[in-house]
Amino acid sequence: MTTGLLFALTGVVLFAAGAAALLLVDHLLRRVLAFNIMGSGACLVLVGLAQRNGVPDPVPQAMVLTGIVVAVAATGLALALIRRLHAQTGATTLPRDGADND
Amino acid sequence: MIEHLTHLALPLLILLPLTSAALAFALGPGRGASLVIASSALQLLLALLLAATIGSAGPSHHAAGGWGAPLGIDLVADGLAAAMLLLTQGVALALFVFARGYFHQDSQDADHWAPAGRYFWPLASFLVAGMNALYLSEDIFNLYVTLELVGLAAVGLVASGGGATQTAAALRYLFAAILGSGAYLLGVALLYGSYGSVSIAALTPAIAASAPAVTTVALVAALLMVTGLLIKSALFPFHFWLPPAHGGSPAPVSALLSALVVKASIYLVLRLWLGPLQPLLAPFAWLPAILGASAILWGSWQAIRAERLKLLVAYSTVAQLGYLFIALPLAAASTTGVAPVAIVTLQAVAHGLAKAAMFAAAGIILHATGRDRVSDVAGIAERLPLTLFTFALAGVSLMGLPPSGGFLAKWLLIDLALAQGQWWLVAVIIAGGLLAAVYIFRVLRQAFLNLPEAEIEAEHQKARVVPRSAEWAAFALAASSILLGIFGGVPLLQLVGGSV
Numbered sequence: 290m291t292t293g294l295l296f297a298l299t300g301v302v303l304f305a306a307g308a309a310a311l312l313l314v315d316h317l318l319r320r321v322l323a324f325n326i327m328g329s330g331a332c333l334v335l336v337g338l339a340q341r342n343g344v345p346d347p348v349p350q351a352m353v354l355t356g357i358v359v360a361v362a363a364t365g366l367a368l369a370l371i372r373r374l375h376a377q378t379g380a381t382t383l384p385r386d387g388a389d390n391d
Numbered sequence: 392m393i394e395h396l397t398h399l400a401l402p403l404l405i406l407l408p409l410t411s412a413a414l415a416f417a418l419g420p421g422r423g424a425s426l427v428i429a430s431s432a433l434q435l436l437l438a439l440l441l442a443a444t445i446g447s448a449g450p451s452h453h454a455a456g457g458w459g460a461p462l463g464i465d466l467v468a469d470g471l472a473a474a475m476l477l478l479t480q481g482v483a484l485a486l487f488v489f490a491r492g493y494f495h496q497d498s499q500d501a502d503h504w505a506p507a508g509r510y511f512w513p514l515a516s517f518l519v520a521g522m523n524a525l526y527l528s529e530d531i532f533n534l535y536v537t538l539e540l541v542g543l544a545a546v547g548l549v550a551s552g553g554g555a556t557q558t559a560a561a562l563r564y565l566f567a568a569i570l571g572s573g574a575y576l577l578g579v580a581l582l583y584g585s586y587g588s589v590s591i592a593a594l595t596p597a598i599a600a601s602a603p604a605v606t607t608v609a610l611v612a613a614l615l616m617v618t619g620l621l622i623k624s625a626l627f628p629f630h631f632w633l634p635p636a637h638g639g640s641p642a643p644v645s646a647l648l649s650a651l652v653v654k655a656s657i658y659l660v661l662r663l664w665l666g667p668l669q670p671l672l673a674p675f676a677w678l679p680a681i682l683g684a685s686a687i688l689w690g691s692w693q694a695i696r697a698e699r700l701k702l703l704v705a706y707s708t709v710a711q712l713g714y715l716f717i718a719l720p721l722a723a724a725s726t727t728g729v730a731p732v733a734i735v736t737l738q739a740v741a742h743g744l745a746k747a748a749m750f751a752a753a754g755i756i757l758h759a760t761g762r763d764r765v766s767d768v769a770g771i772a773e774r775l776p777l778t779l780f781t782f783a784l785a786g787v788s789l790m791g792l793p794p795s796g797g798f799l800a801k802w803l804l805i806d807l808a809l810a811q812g813q814w815w816l817v818a819v820i821i822a823g824g825l826l827a828a829v830y831i832f833r834v835l836r837q838a839f840l841n842l843p844e845a846e847i848e849a850e851h852q853k854a855r856v857v858p859r860s861a862e863w864a865a866f867a868l869a870a871s872s873i874l875l876g877i878f879g880g881v882p883l884l885q886l887v888g889g890s891v
Contacts, residue, residue, distance in 0.1 A: 297584065304577055311570055317562065324569045331577040338584025348462070349583060352532050356576065359539045363569055366543055370550055370562050377555040384559055 296337025304330030315382040317371045321364060328360045400441045401453040401466040404476060404523045407434055412516035420494070423512040428487045431519065435480040442473040446886050465590070467529040470886040471736060475526045475658055478740045482650050482747045483519050485868045489751050490515070490643035492861030493758070507641040510551045515647060518544035522655050530589040531579050531616075534659060535572060538623065542568035545652050548644045549636050560635040567622055567632040571656075574619030581612035594667040602670035613671040616663065623656040626679065626716060627686035630709045634693075638705035642754020645701060649708045650747035654739050657715050661735060665722055676720040683716030684819040691826030695833065699763050700753050703830055704746070710823060711742045711789060714804065717816055721807050733887040734803045737880060741796030744872035745788035751865035752782040755857045765833060769840040777862050779838050784869035786831035788876075791824040796875030 307327025311320055332353040339346040374380060411430035415423030445451055450469040459465055468476070494508025521540030528534045546568065550561035583589055585608050586597045598609065625633040633653070637645050660679075664672055690710030697703040715735050722731035755778045760767050772779050788797035801820055808816040875883070 300580075301577075304573070308570065308573065311566060320566060324566070324573065327570075327573045328576070331573060331580055334577060335580035335583060338580060339587075346587075349580075352589075355532075355536055359536060362543060363539065363565070366546060367562070367565055367569075370546075370558055370565065373550070374555065374558045374562065377558060383563060 291340070293337045293340035296340075297334045300330045300333030300335075300337055302330070303327070303333065306330075317367075317374070317381055317383070321367045321371070324367075325360060325364060328356065332356050396437075397440055397444045397451065398453065400437045400444075401451060401468055401527055402455065404434055404437055404441075404480075405466075405520055405527065407437075408516045408520035408523065412513045412520060415516055416513035420509050420512055424487070424491045427512045427516050428484070428491065430516070431480060431484040431487055434519070434523075435477075435484050438473070438476040438480045441468055442470075442477055442886060445470055445473045446882075464533055465529040466527040468527055470888070471658075471662070471732060472526045474736050474740065474883055474887050475654065476523060478654070478743050479519060479522050479526070479651055481871070482743055482868065483515070483647070485864050486643055486646050486650075486747055486751065487515070489646075489861045489864035492858035492864070493641075493643055493751075493754060495858065506553045507551050507644075511548070511641075511643065514544050514547045514551060515643075518548065518647065518652070522651060525655050526658065529591055531582065531591065531594070531663070532589040535576050535579055538572050538575065538656065538659070541652060541655055542572060542623070545648055548647065549640050551644065552639065552641050556635075556639050560632075560639045564632050564636040567629075571619040571622035574615045574622070576619075578612040578614075578616030578619065581608050581615070585609050585612065591662075591667055598667050599670050605671055610671050613668045614675075617660060617668070617672065620656045620660045620663075621679070621682075624653055624660060625709060625712060626682050627689055627709065627713065628682070630686065630690070633709060634702055634705040637708060637750075638699065638702040642701075642750055642757070645705070645754070646747040646750035649705065649750055650743040653708070653712060654743060657712065657739065661715075661719075661732060664719065665732060669723070673723060676723045679716040680718075680720045680816070683713040683719075684816070686710060686713030686716070687819055687823040688826070691823060691830065694830040695826065697830075698765060700757060700765050700768065700834065701750070701763060703765060703834070704749050704753050707749075707789060707827065707830065708742075708746060710827070711746065714738050714742075714801070714820070714823070717819065718804060718807065721804075721811055721813065721816075724811055729803055729807075729884055730888040731807060733884040734800060734807065736887045737796065737875075737883055738800035738804070740879075740883065741788055741800050741872055741875055744868050744875065745785040745795075745797060748781055748865050748869035748872060749785040749789070751861070751868065752778045752785065755862060755865065756782070758857055765837060768834060768837045771838040773841075775862070777866055778857075779835075781862070781866045781869040782838075783831075783835060784866075784873055786827075786835070788869075788872040790827045790831060791820075794876045795873045796880065797872070799876045799880045 304327050307323045307330055310323035314320055335349045336353055339349040407430050411426050415427050453466040455464040455466055490511060494505055521537055521544055525537035528537055546561050546565045549564055550558055586594055588594055622629045637649050687710050690706050694703045694706035697706055715738060718731050718735045756768055756771055757763050759775055788795035791797045791801040805817050805820055
């Protein structure tokens with residue numbers, strides 16, 4: 290097994306763990322952590338798989354930098370919204386009956 | 392001169408809204424609104440120019456900053472992209488005119504804006520910039536970035552209402568969007584690992600060449616990308632985030648989200664599914680069609696049951712989006728006649744215009760009555776005749792009655808399904824139209840009720856009149872969804888036909 294493949298497999302595991310937590314966990318801060326882990330997993334796959342014969346490919350590294358910027362922006366927005374929800378309702382989880390209450 | 396401007400149209404369609412978004416934030420809502428409206432009028436002209444050029448001279452290319460693929464970013468516009476750009480600029484311009492009147496109504500003087508109106512202009516302009524960049528992107532990674540731009544701006548708009556319900560809806564939407572784009576990004580990573588490119592133009596032949604012996608990795612990648620996009624498109628059963636986000640926002644925001652934002656990810660599903668991913672996903676073509684058919688029936692049923700007016704309109708979006716997916720297996724099998732992609736685009740444009748008009752009209756009605764239940768629209772026919780007419784016209788297109796754009800799209804869809812012997816799809820399309828009639832006439836029936844105290848109430852509510860400009864902007868959208876069926880259908884079908 291090459292190093293690149295090891296990175297990629299780790300990335301897939303991280304992605305799956307993050308996605309599962311994003312779906313299953315209630316606490317909002319944990320869900321923010323979850324999607325960050327998920328994003329890191331995807332980036333690890335991108336960088337890991339693109340190493341061919343031990344020579345790293347520079348293009349996905351540039352992509353991962355972009356991905357990190359996107360993740361920071363999304364995290365910032367999520368944290369701002371969570372703070373506002375906490376200030377408005379005191380809750381740290383989303384209300385249960387959000388989807389279908391008409 | 393014109394030729395030079397056409398060449399610049401691609402970058403300008405991204406740069407103009409980006410610049411006006413930043414300036415609108417600095418200038419504040421009053422002058423910011425004028426700037427954003429002026430900018431989107433200019434963008435509409437550019438999109439028209441671009442569509443005319445593409446119609447006569449084929450797809451248009453631009454290498455951003457002089458750097459082409461593989462290191463740089465290529466911008467490409469074909470007929471399909473041009474049609475979506477036209478829809479985006481046209482609906483955005485009308486909605487911005489509507490929003491200026493809508494947000495301005497509460498304020499006594501020019502400097503006082505409701506909180507929702509203060510951040511609307513920069514966020515909405517960022518949203519348009521993101522969507523334009525999405526339609527013009529040619530590589531699957533840049534598409535990921537533009538998807539995130541659209542998603543983050545849209546979440547900001549949902550939250551701009553300010554209330555706790557809106558914050559919760561925005562968070563729910565944000566988590567769904569991030570899950571969707573995360574799955575898409577992992578798919579991109581796997582595809583890059585398999586084929587060493589993110590350019591759609593390079594991936595299409597590479598995947599087709601490897602088609603007989605498809606690797607599991609490539610298949611998983613394709614499924615991840617499409618699943619992620621379907622979550623963002625709110626296809627049944629991934630629609631859970633849409634009704635609270637679209638139904639709970641201020642009216643201009645709901646209209647932007649329902650008419651334009653969901654179309655962006657659906658456009659990507661179509662473009663990728665019928666483009667590079669076709670050899671990988673061909674066996675799964677029936678899955679989105681079945682989900683689309685379920686969306687039509689389930690969304691319509693929920694709209695019939697909904698007690699709040701805006702929630703009714705939001706569930707109608709869930710239903711109408713289903714039509715965009717049922718054509719997918721037909722598109723893969725079709726060889727003659729009108730291109731299925733063109734029919735889907737026609738439905739997307741017709742729904743975009745009609746739904747923007749309907750959300751705008753619902754917003755005006757809610758503002759005038761001050762309450763949001765369907766039963767509260769009683770007596771509206773006398774007080775807001777123009778707005779009710781707007782709602783009804785938009786309803787005509789959603790139901791698919793002639794001569795609307797919605798009629799033309801659904802008629803062509805039925806024609807296509809019949810040509811391939813898919814009777815059950817014909818049944819679903821007709822049932823969807825009938826169910827739409829039920830939920831739209833639910834509102835219209837209430838509107839024409841003449842309550843004894845209606846006049847007293849009208850007197851009481853006189854202070855809360857929406858500016859005429861907002862009413863006319865909504866009417867213009869509804870009228871164009873009808874005119875699309877009479878005048879716009881053929882040019883649009885010709886523009887899009889054969890571009891994927």
